[in-house]
Amino acid sequence: MSEHENLSDDQLLALLGRALADGAAVPQHRRDDARAAFTWRAVDAELAALLHDSALDAGAAVRSSDADAAGPRTLSFEQAGLTLELEHDLASGELLGEVVGEPGAVVRLERTDAEPVAVRADVSGFFRVEGVAMGPLRVVVERDDRVLTTPWVTL
DSSP states (O other): OOTTTTOOHHHHHHHHHHHHHHHTTSOHHHHHHHHHHHGGGGHHHHSOEEEEEGGGSTTGGGOOOHHHHTSOEEEEEEETTEEEEEEEOTTTOOEEEEETTOTTOEEEEEESSSOOEEEEOOTTSEEEEOOOOSSEEEEEEEETTEEEEOOOEEO
């Protein structure tokens, strides 16, 4: 039998009042951390879908020469009506992209080892970023109230 089963209504309300008062003692930074962690509950549903990755094409894993391996890698993503096409030249580090049908979108490359780089797509939706080294990256595209965020990929 629990010690709380024989409490009167007044005792139970007093106990409940103390429990609620203790909740106010939680530091604000802990509350902020808890709210931030809660936003991650559906993160997979918020990421863009990978439509195409040339590294996954049949035969890509069994290339026969270094010249073939230095060819460009292409990726396509879609989310919330936005489509993102990317082509990365492994030799030069140049990343070409198109935000299909969305001129002027802001495109941000996020790396684990460098500061984010932001560019604006031109009137045709095209953009270019030089010096994109191999390694993990994700791309965030923002246009008006729509956002496309790719999952992390390794170039």
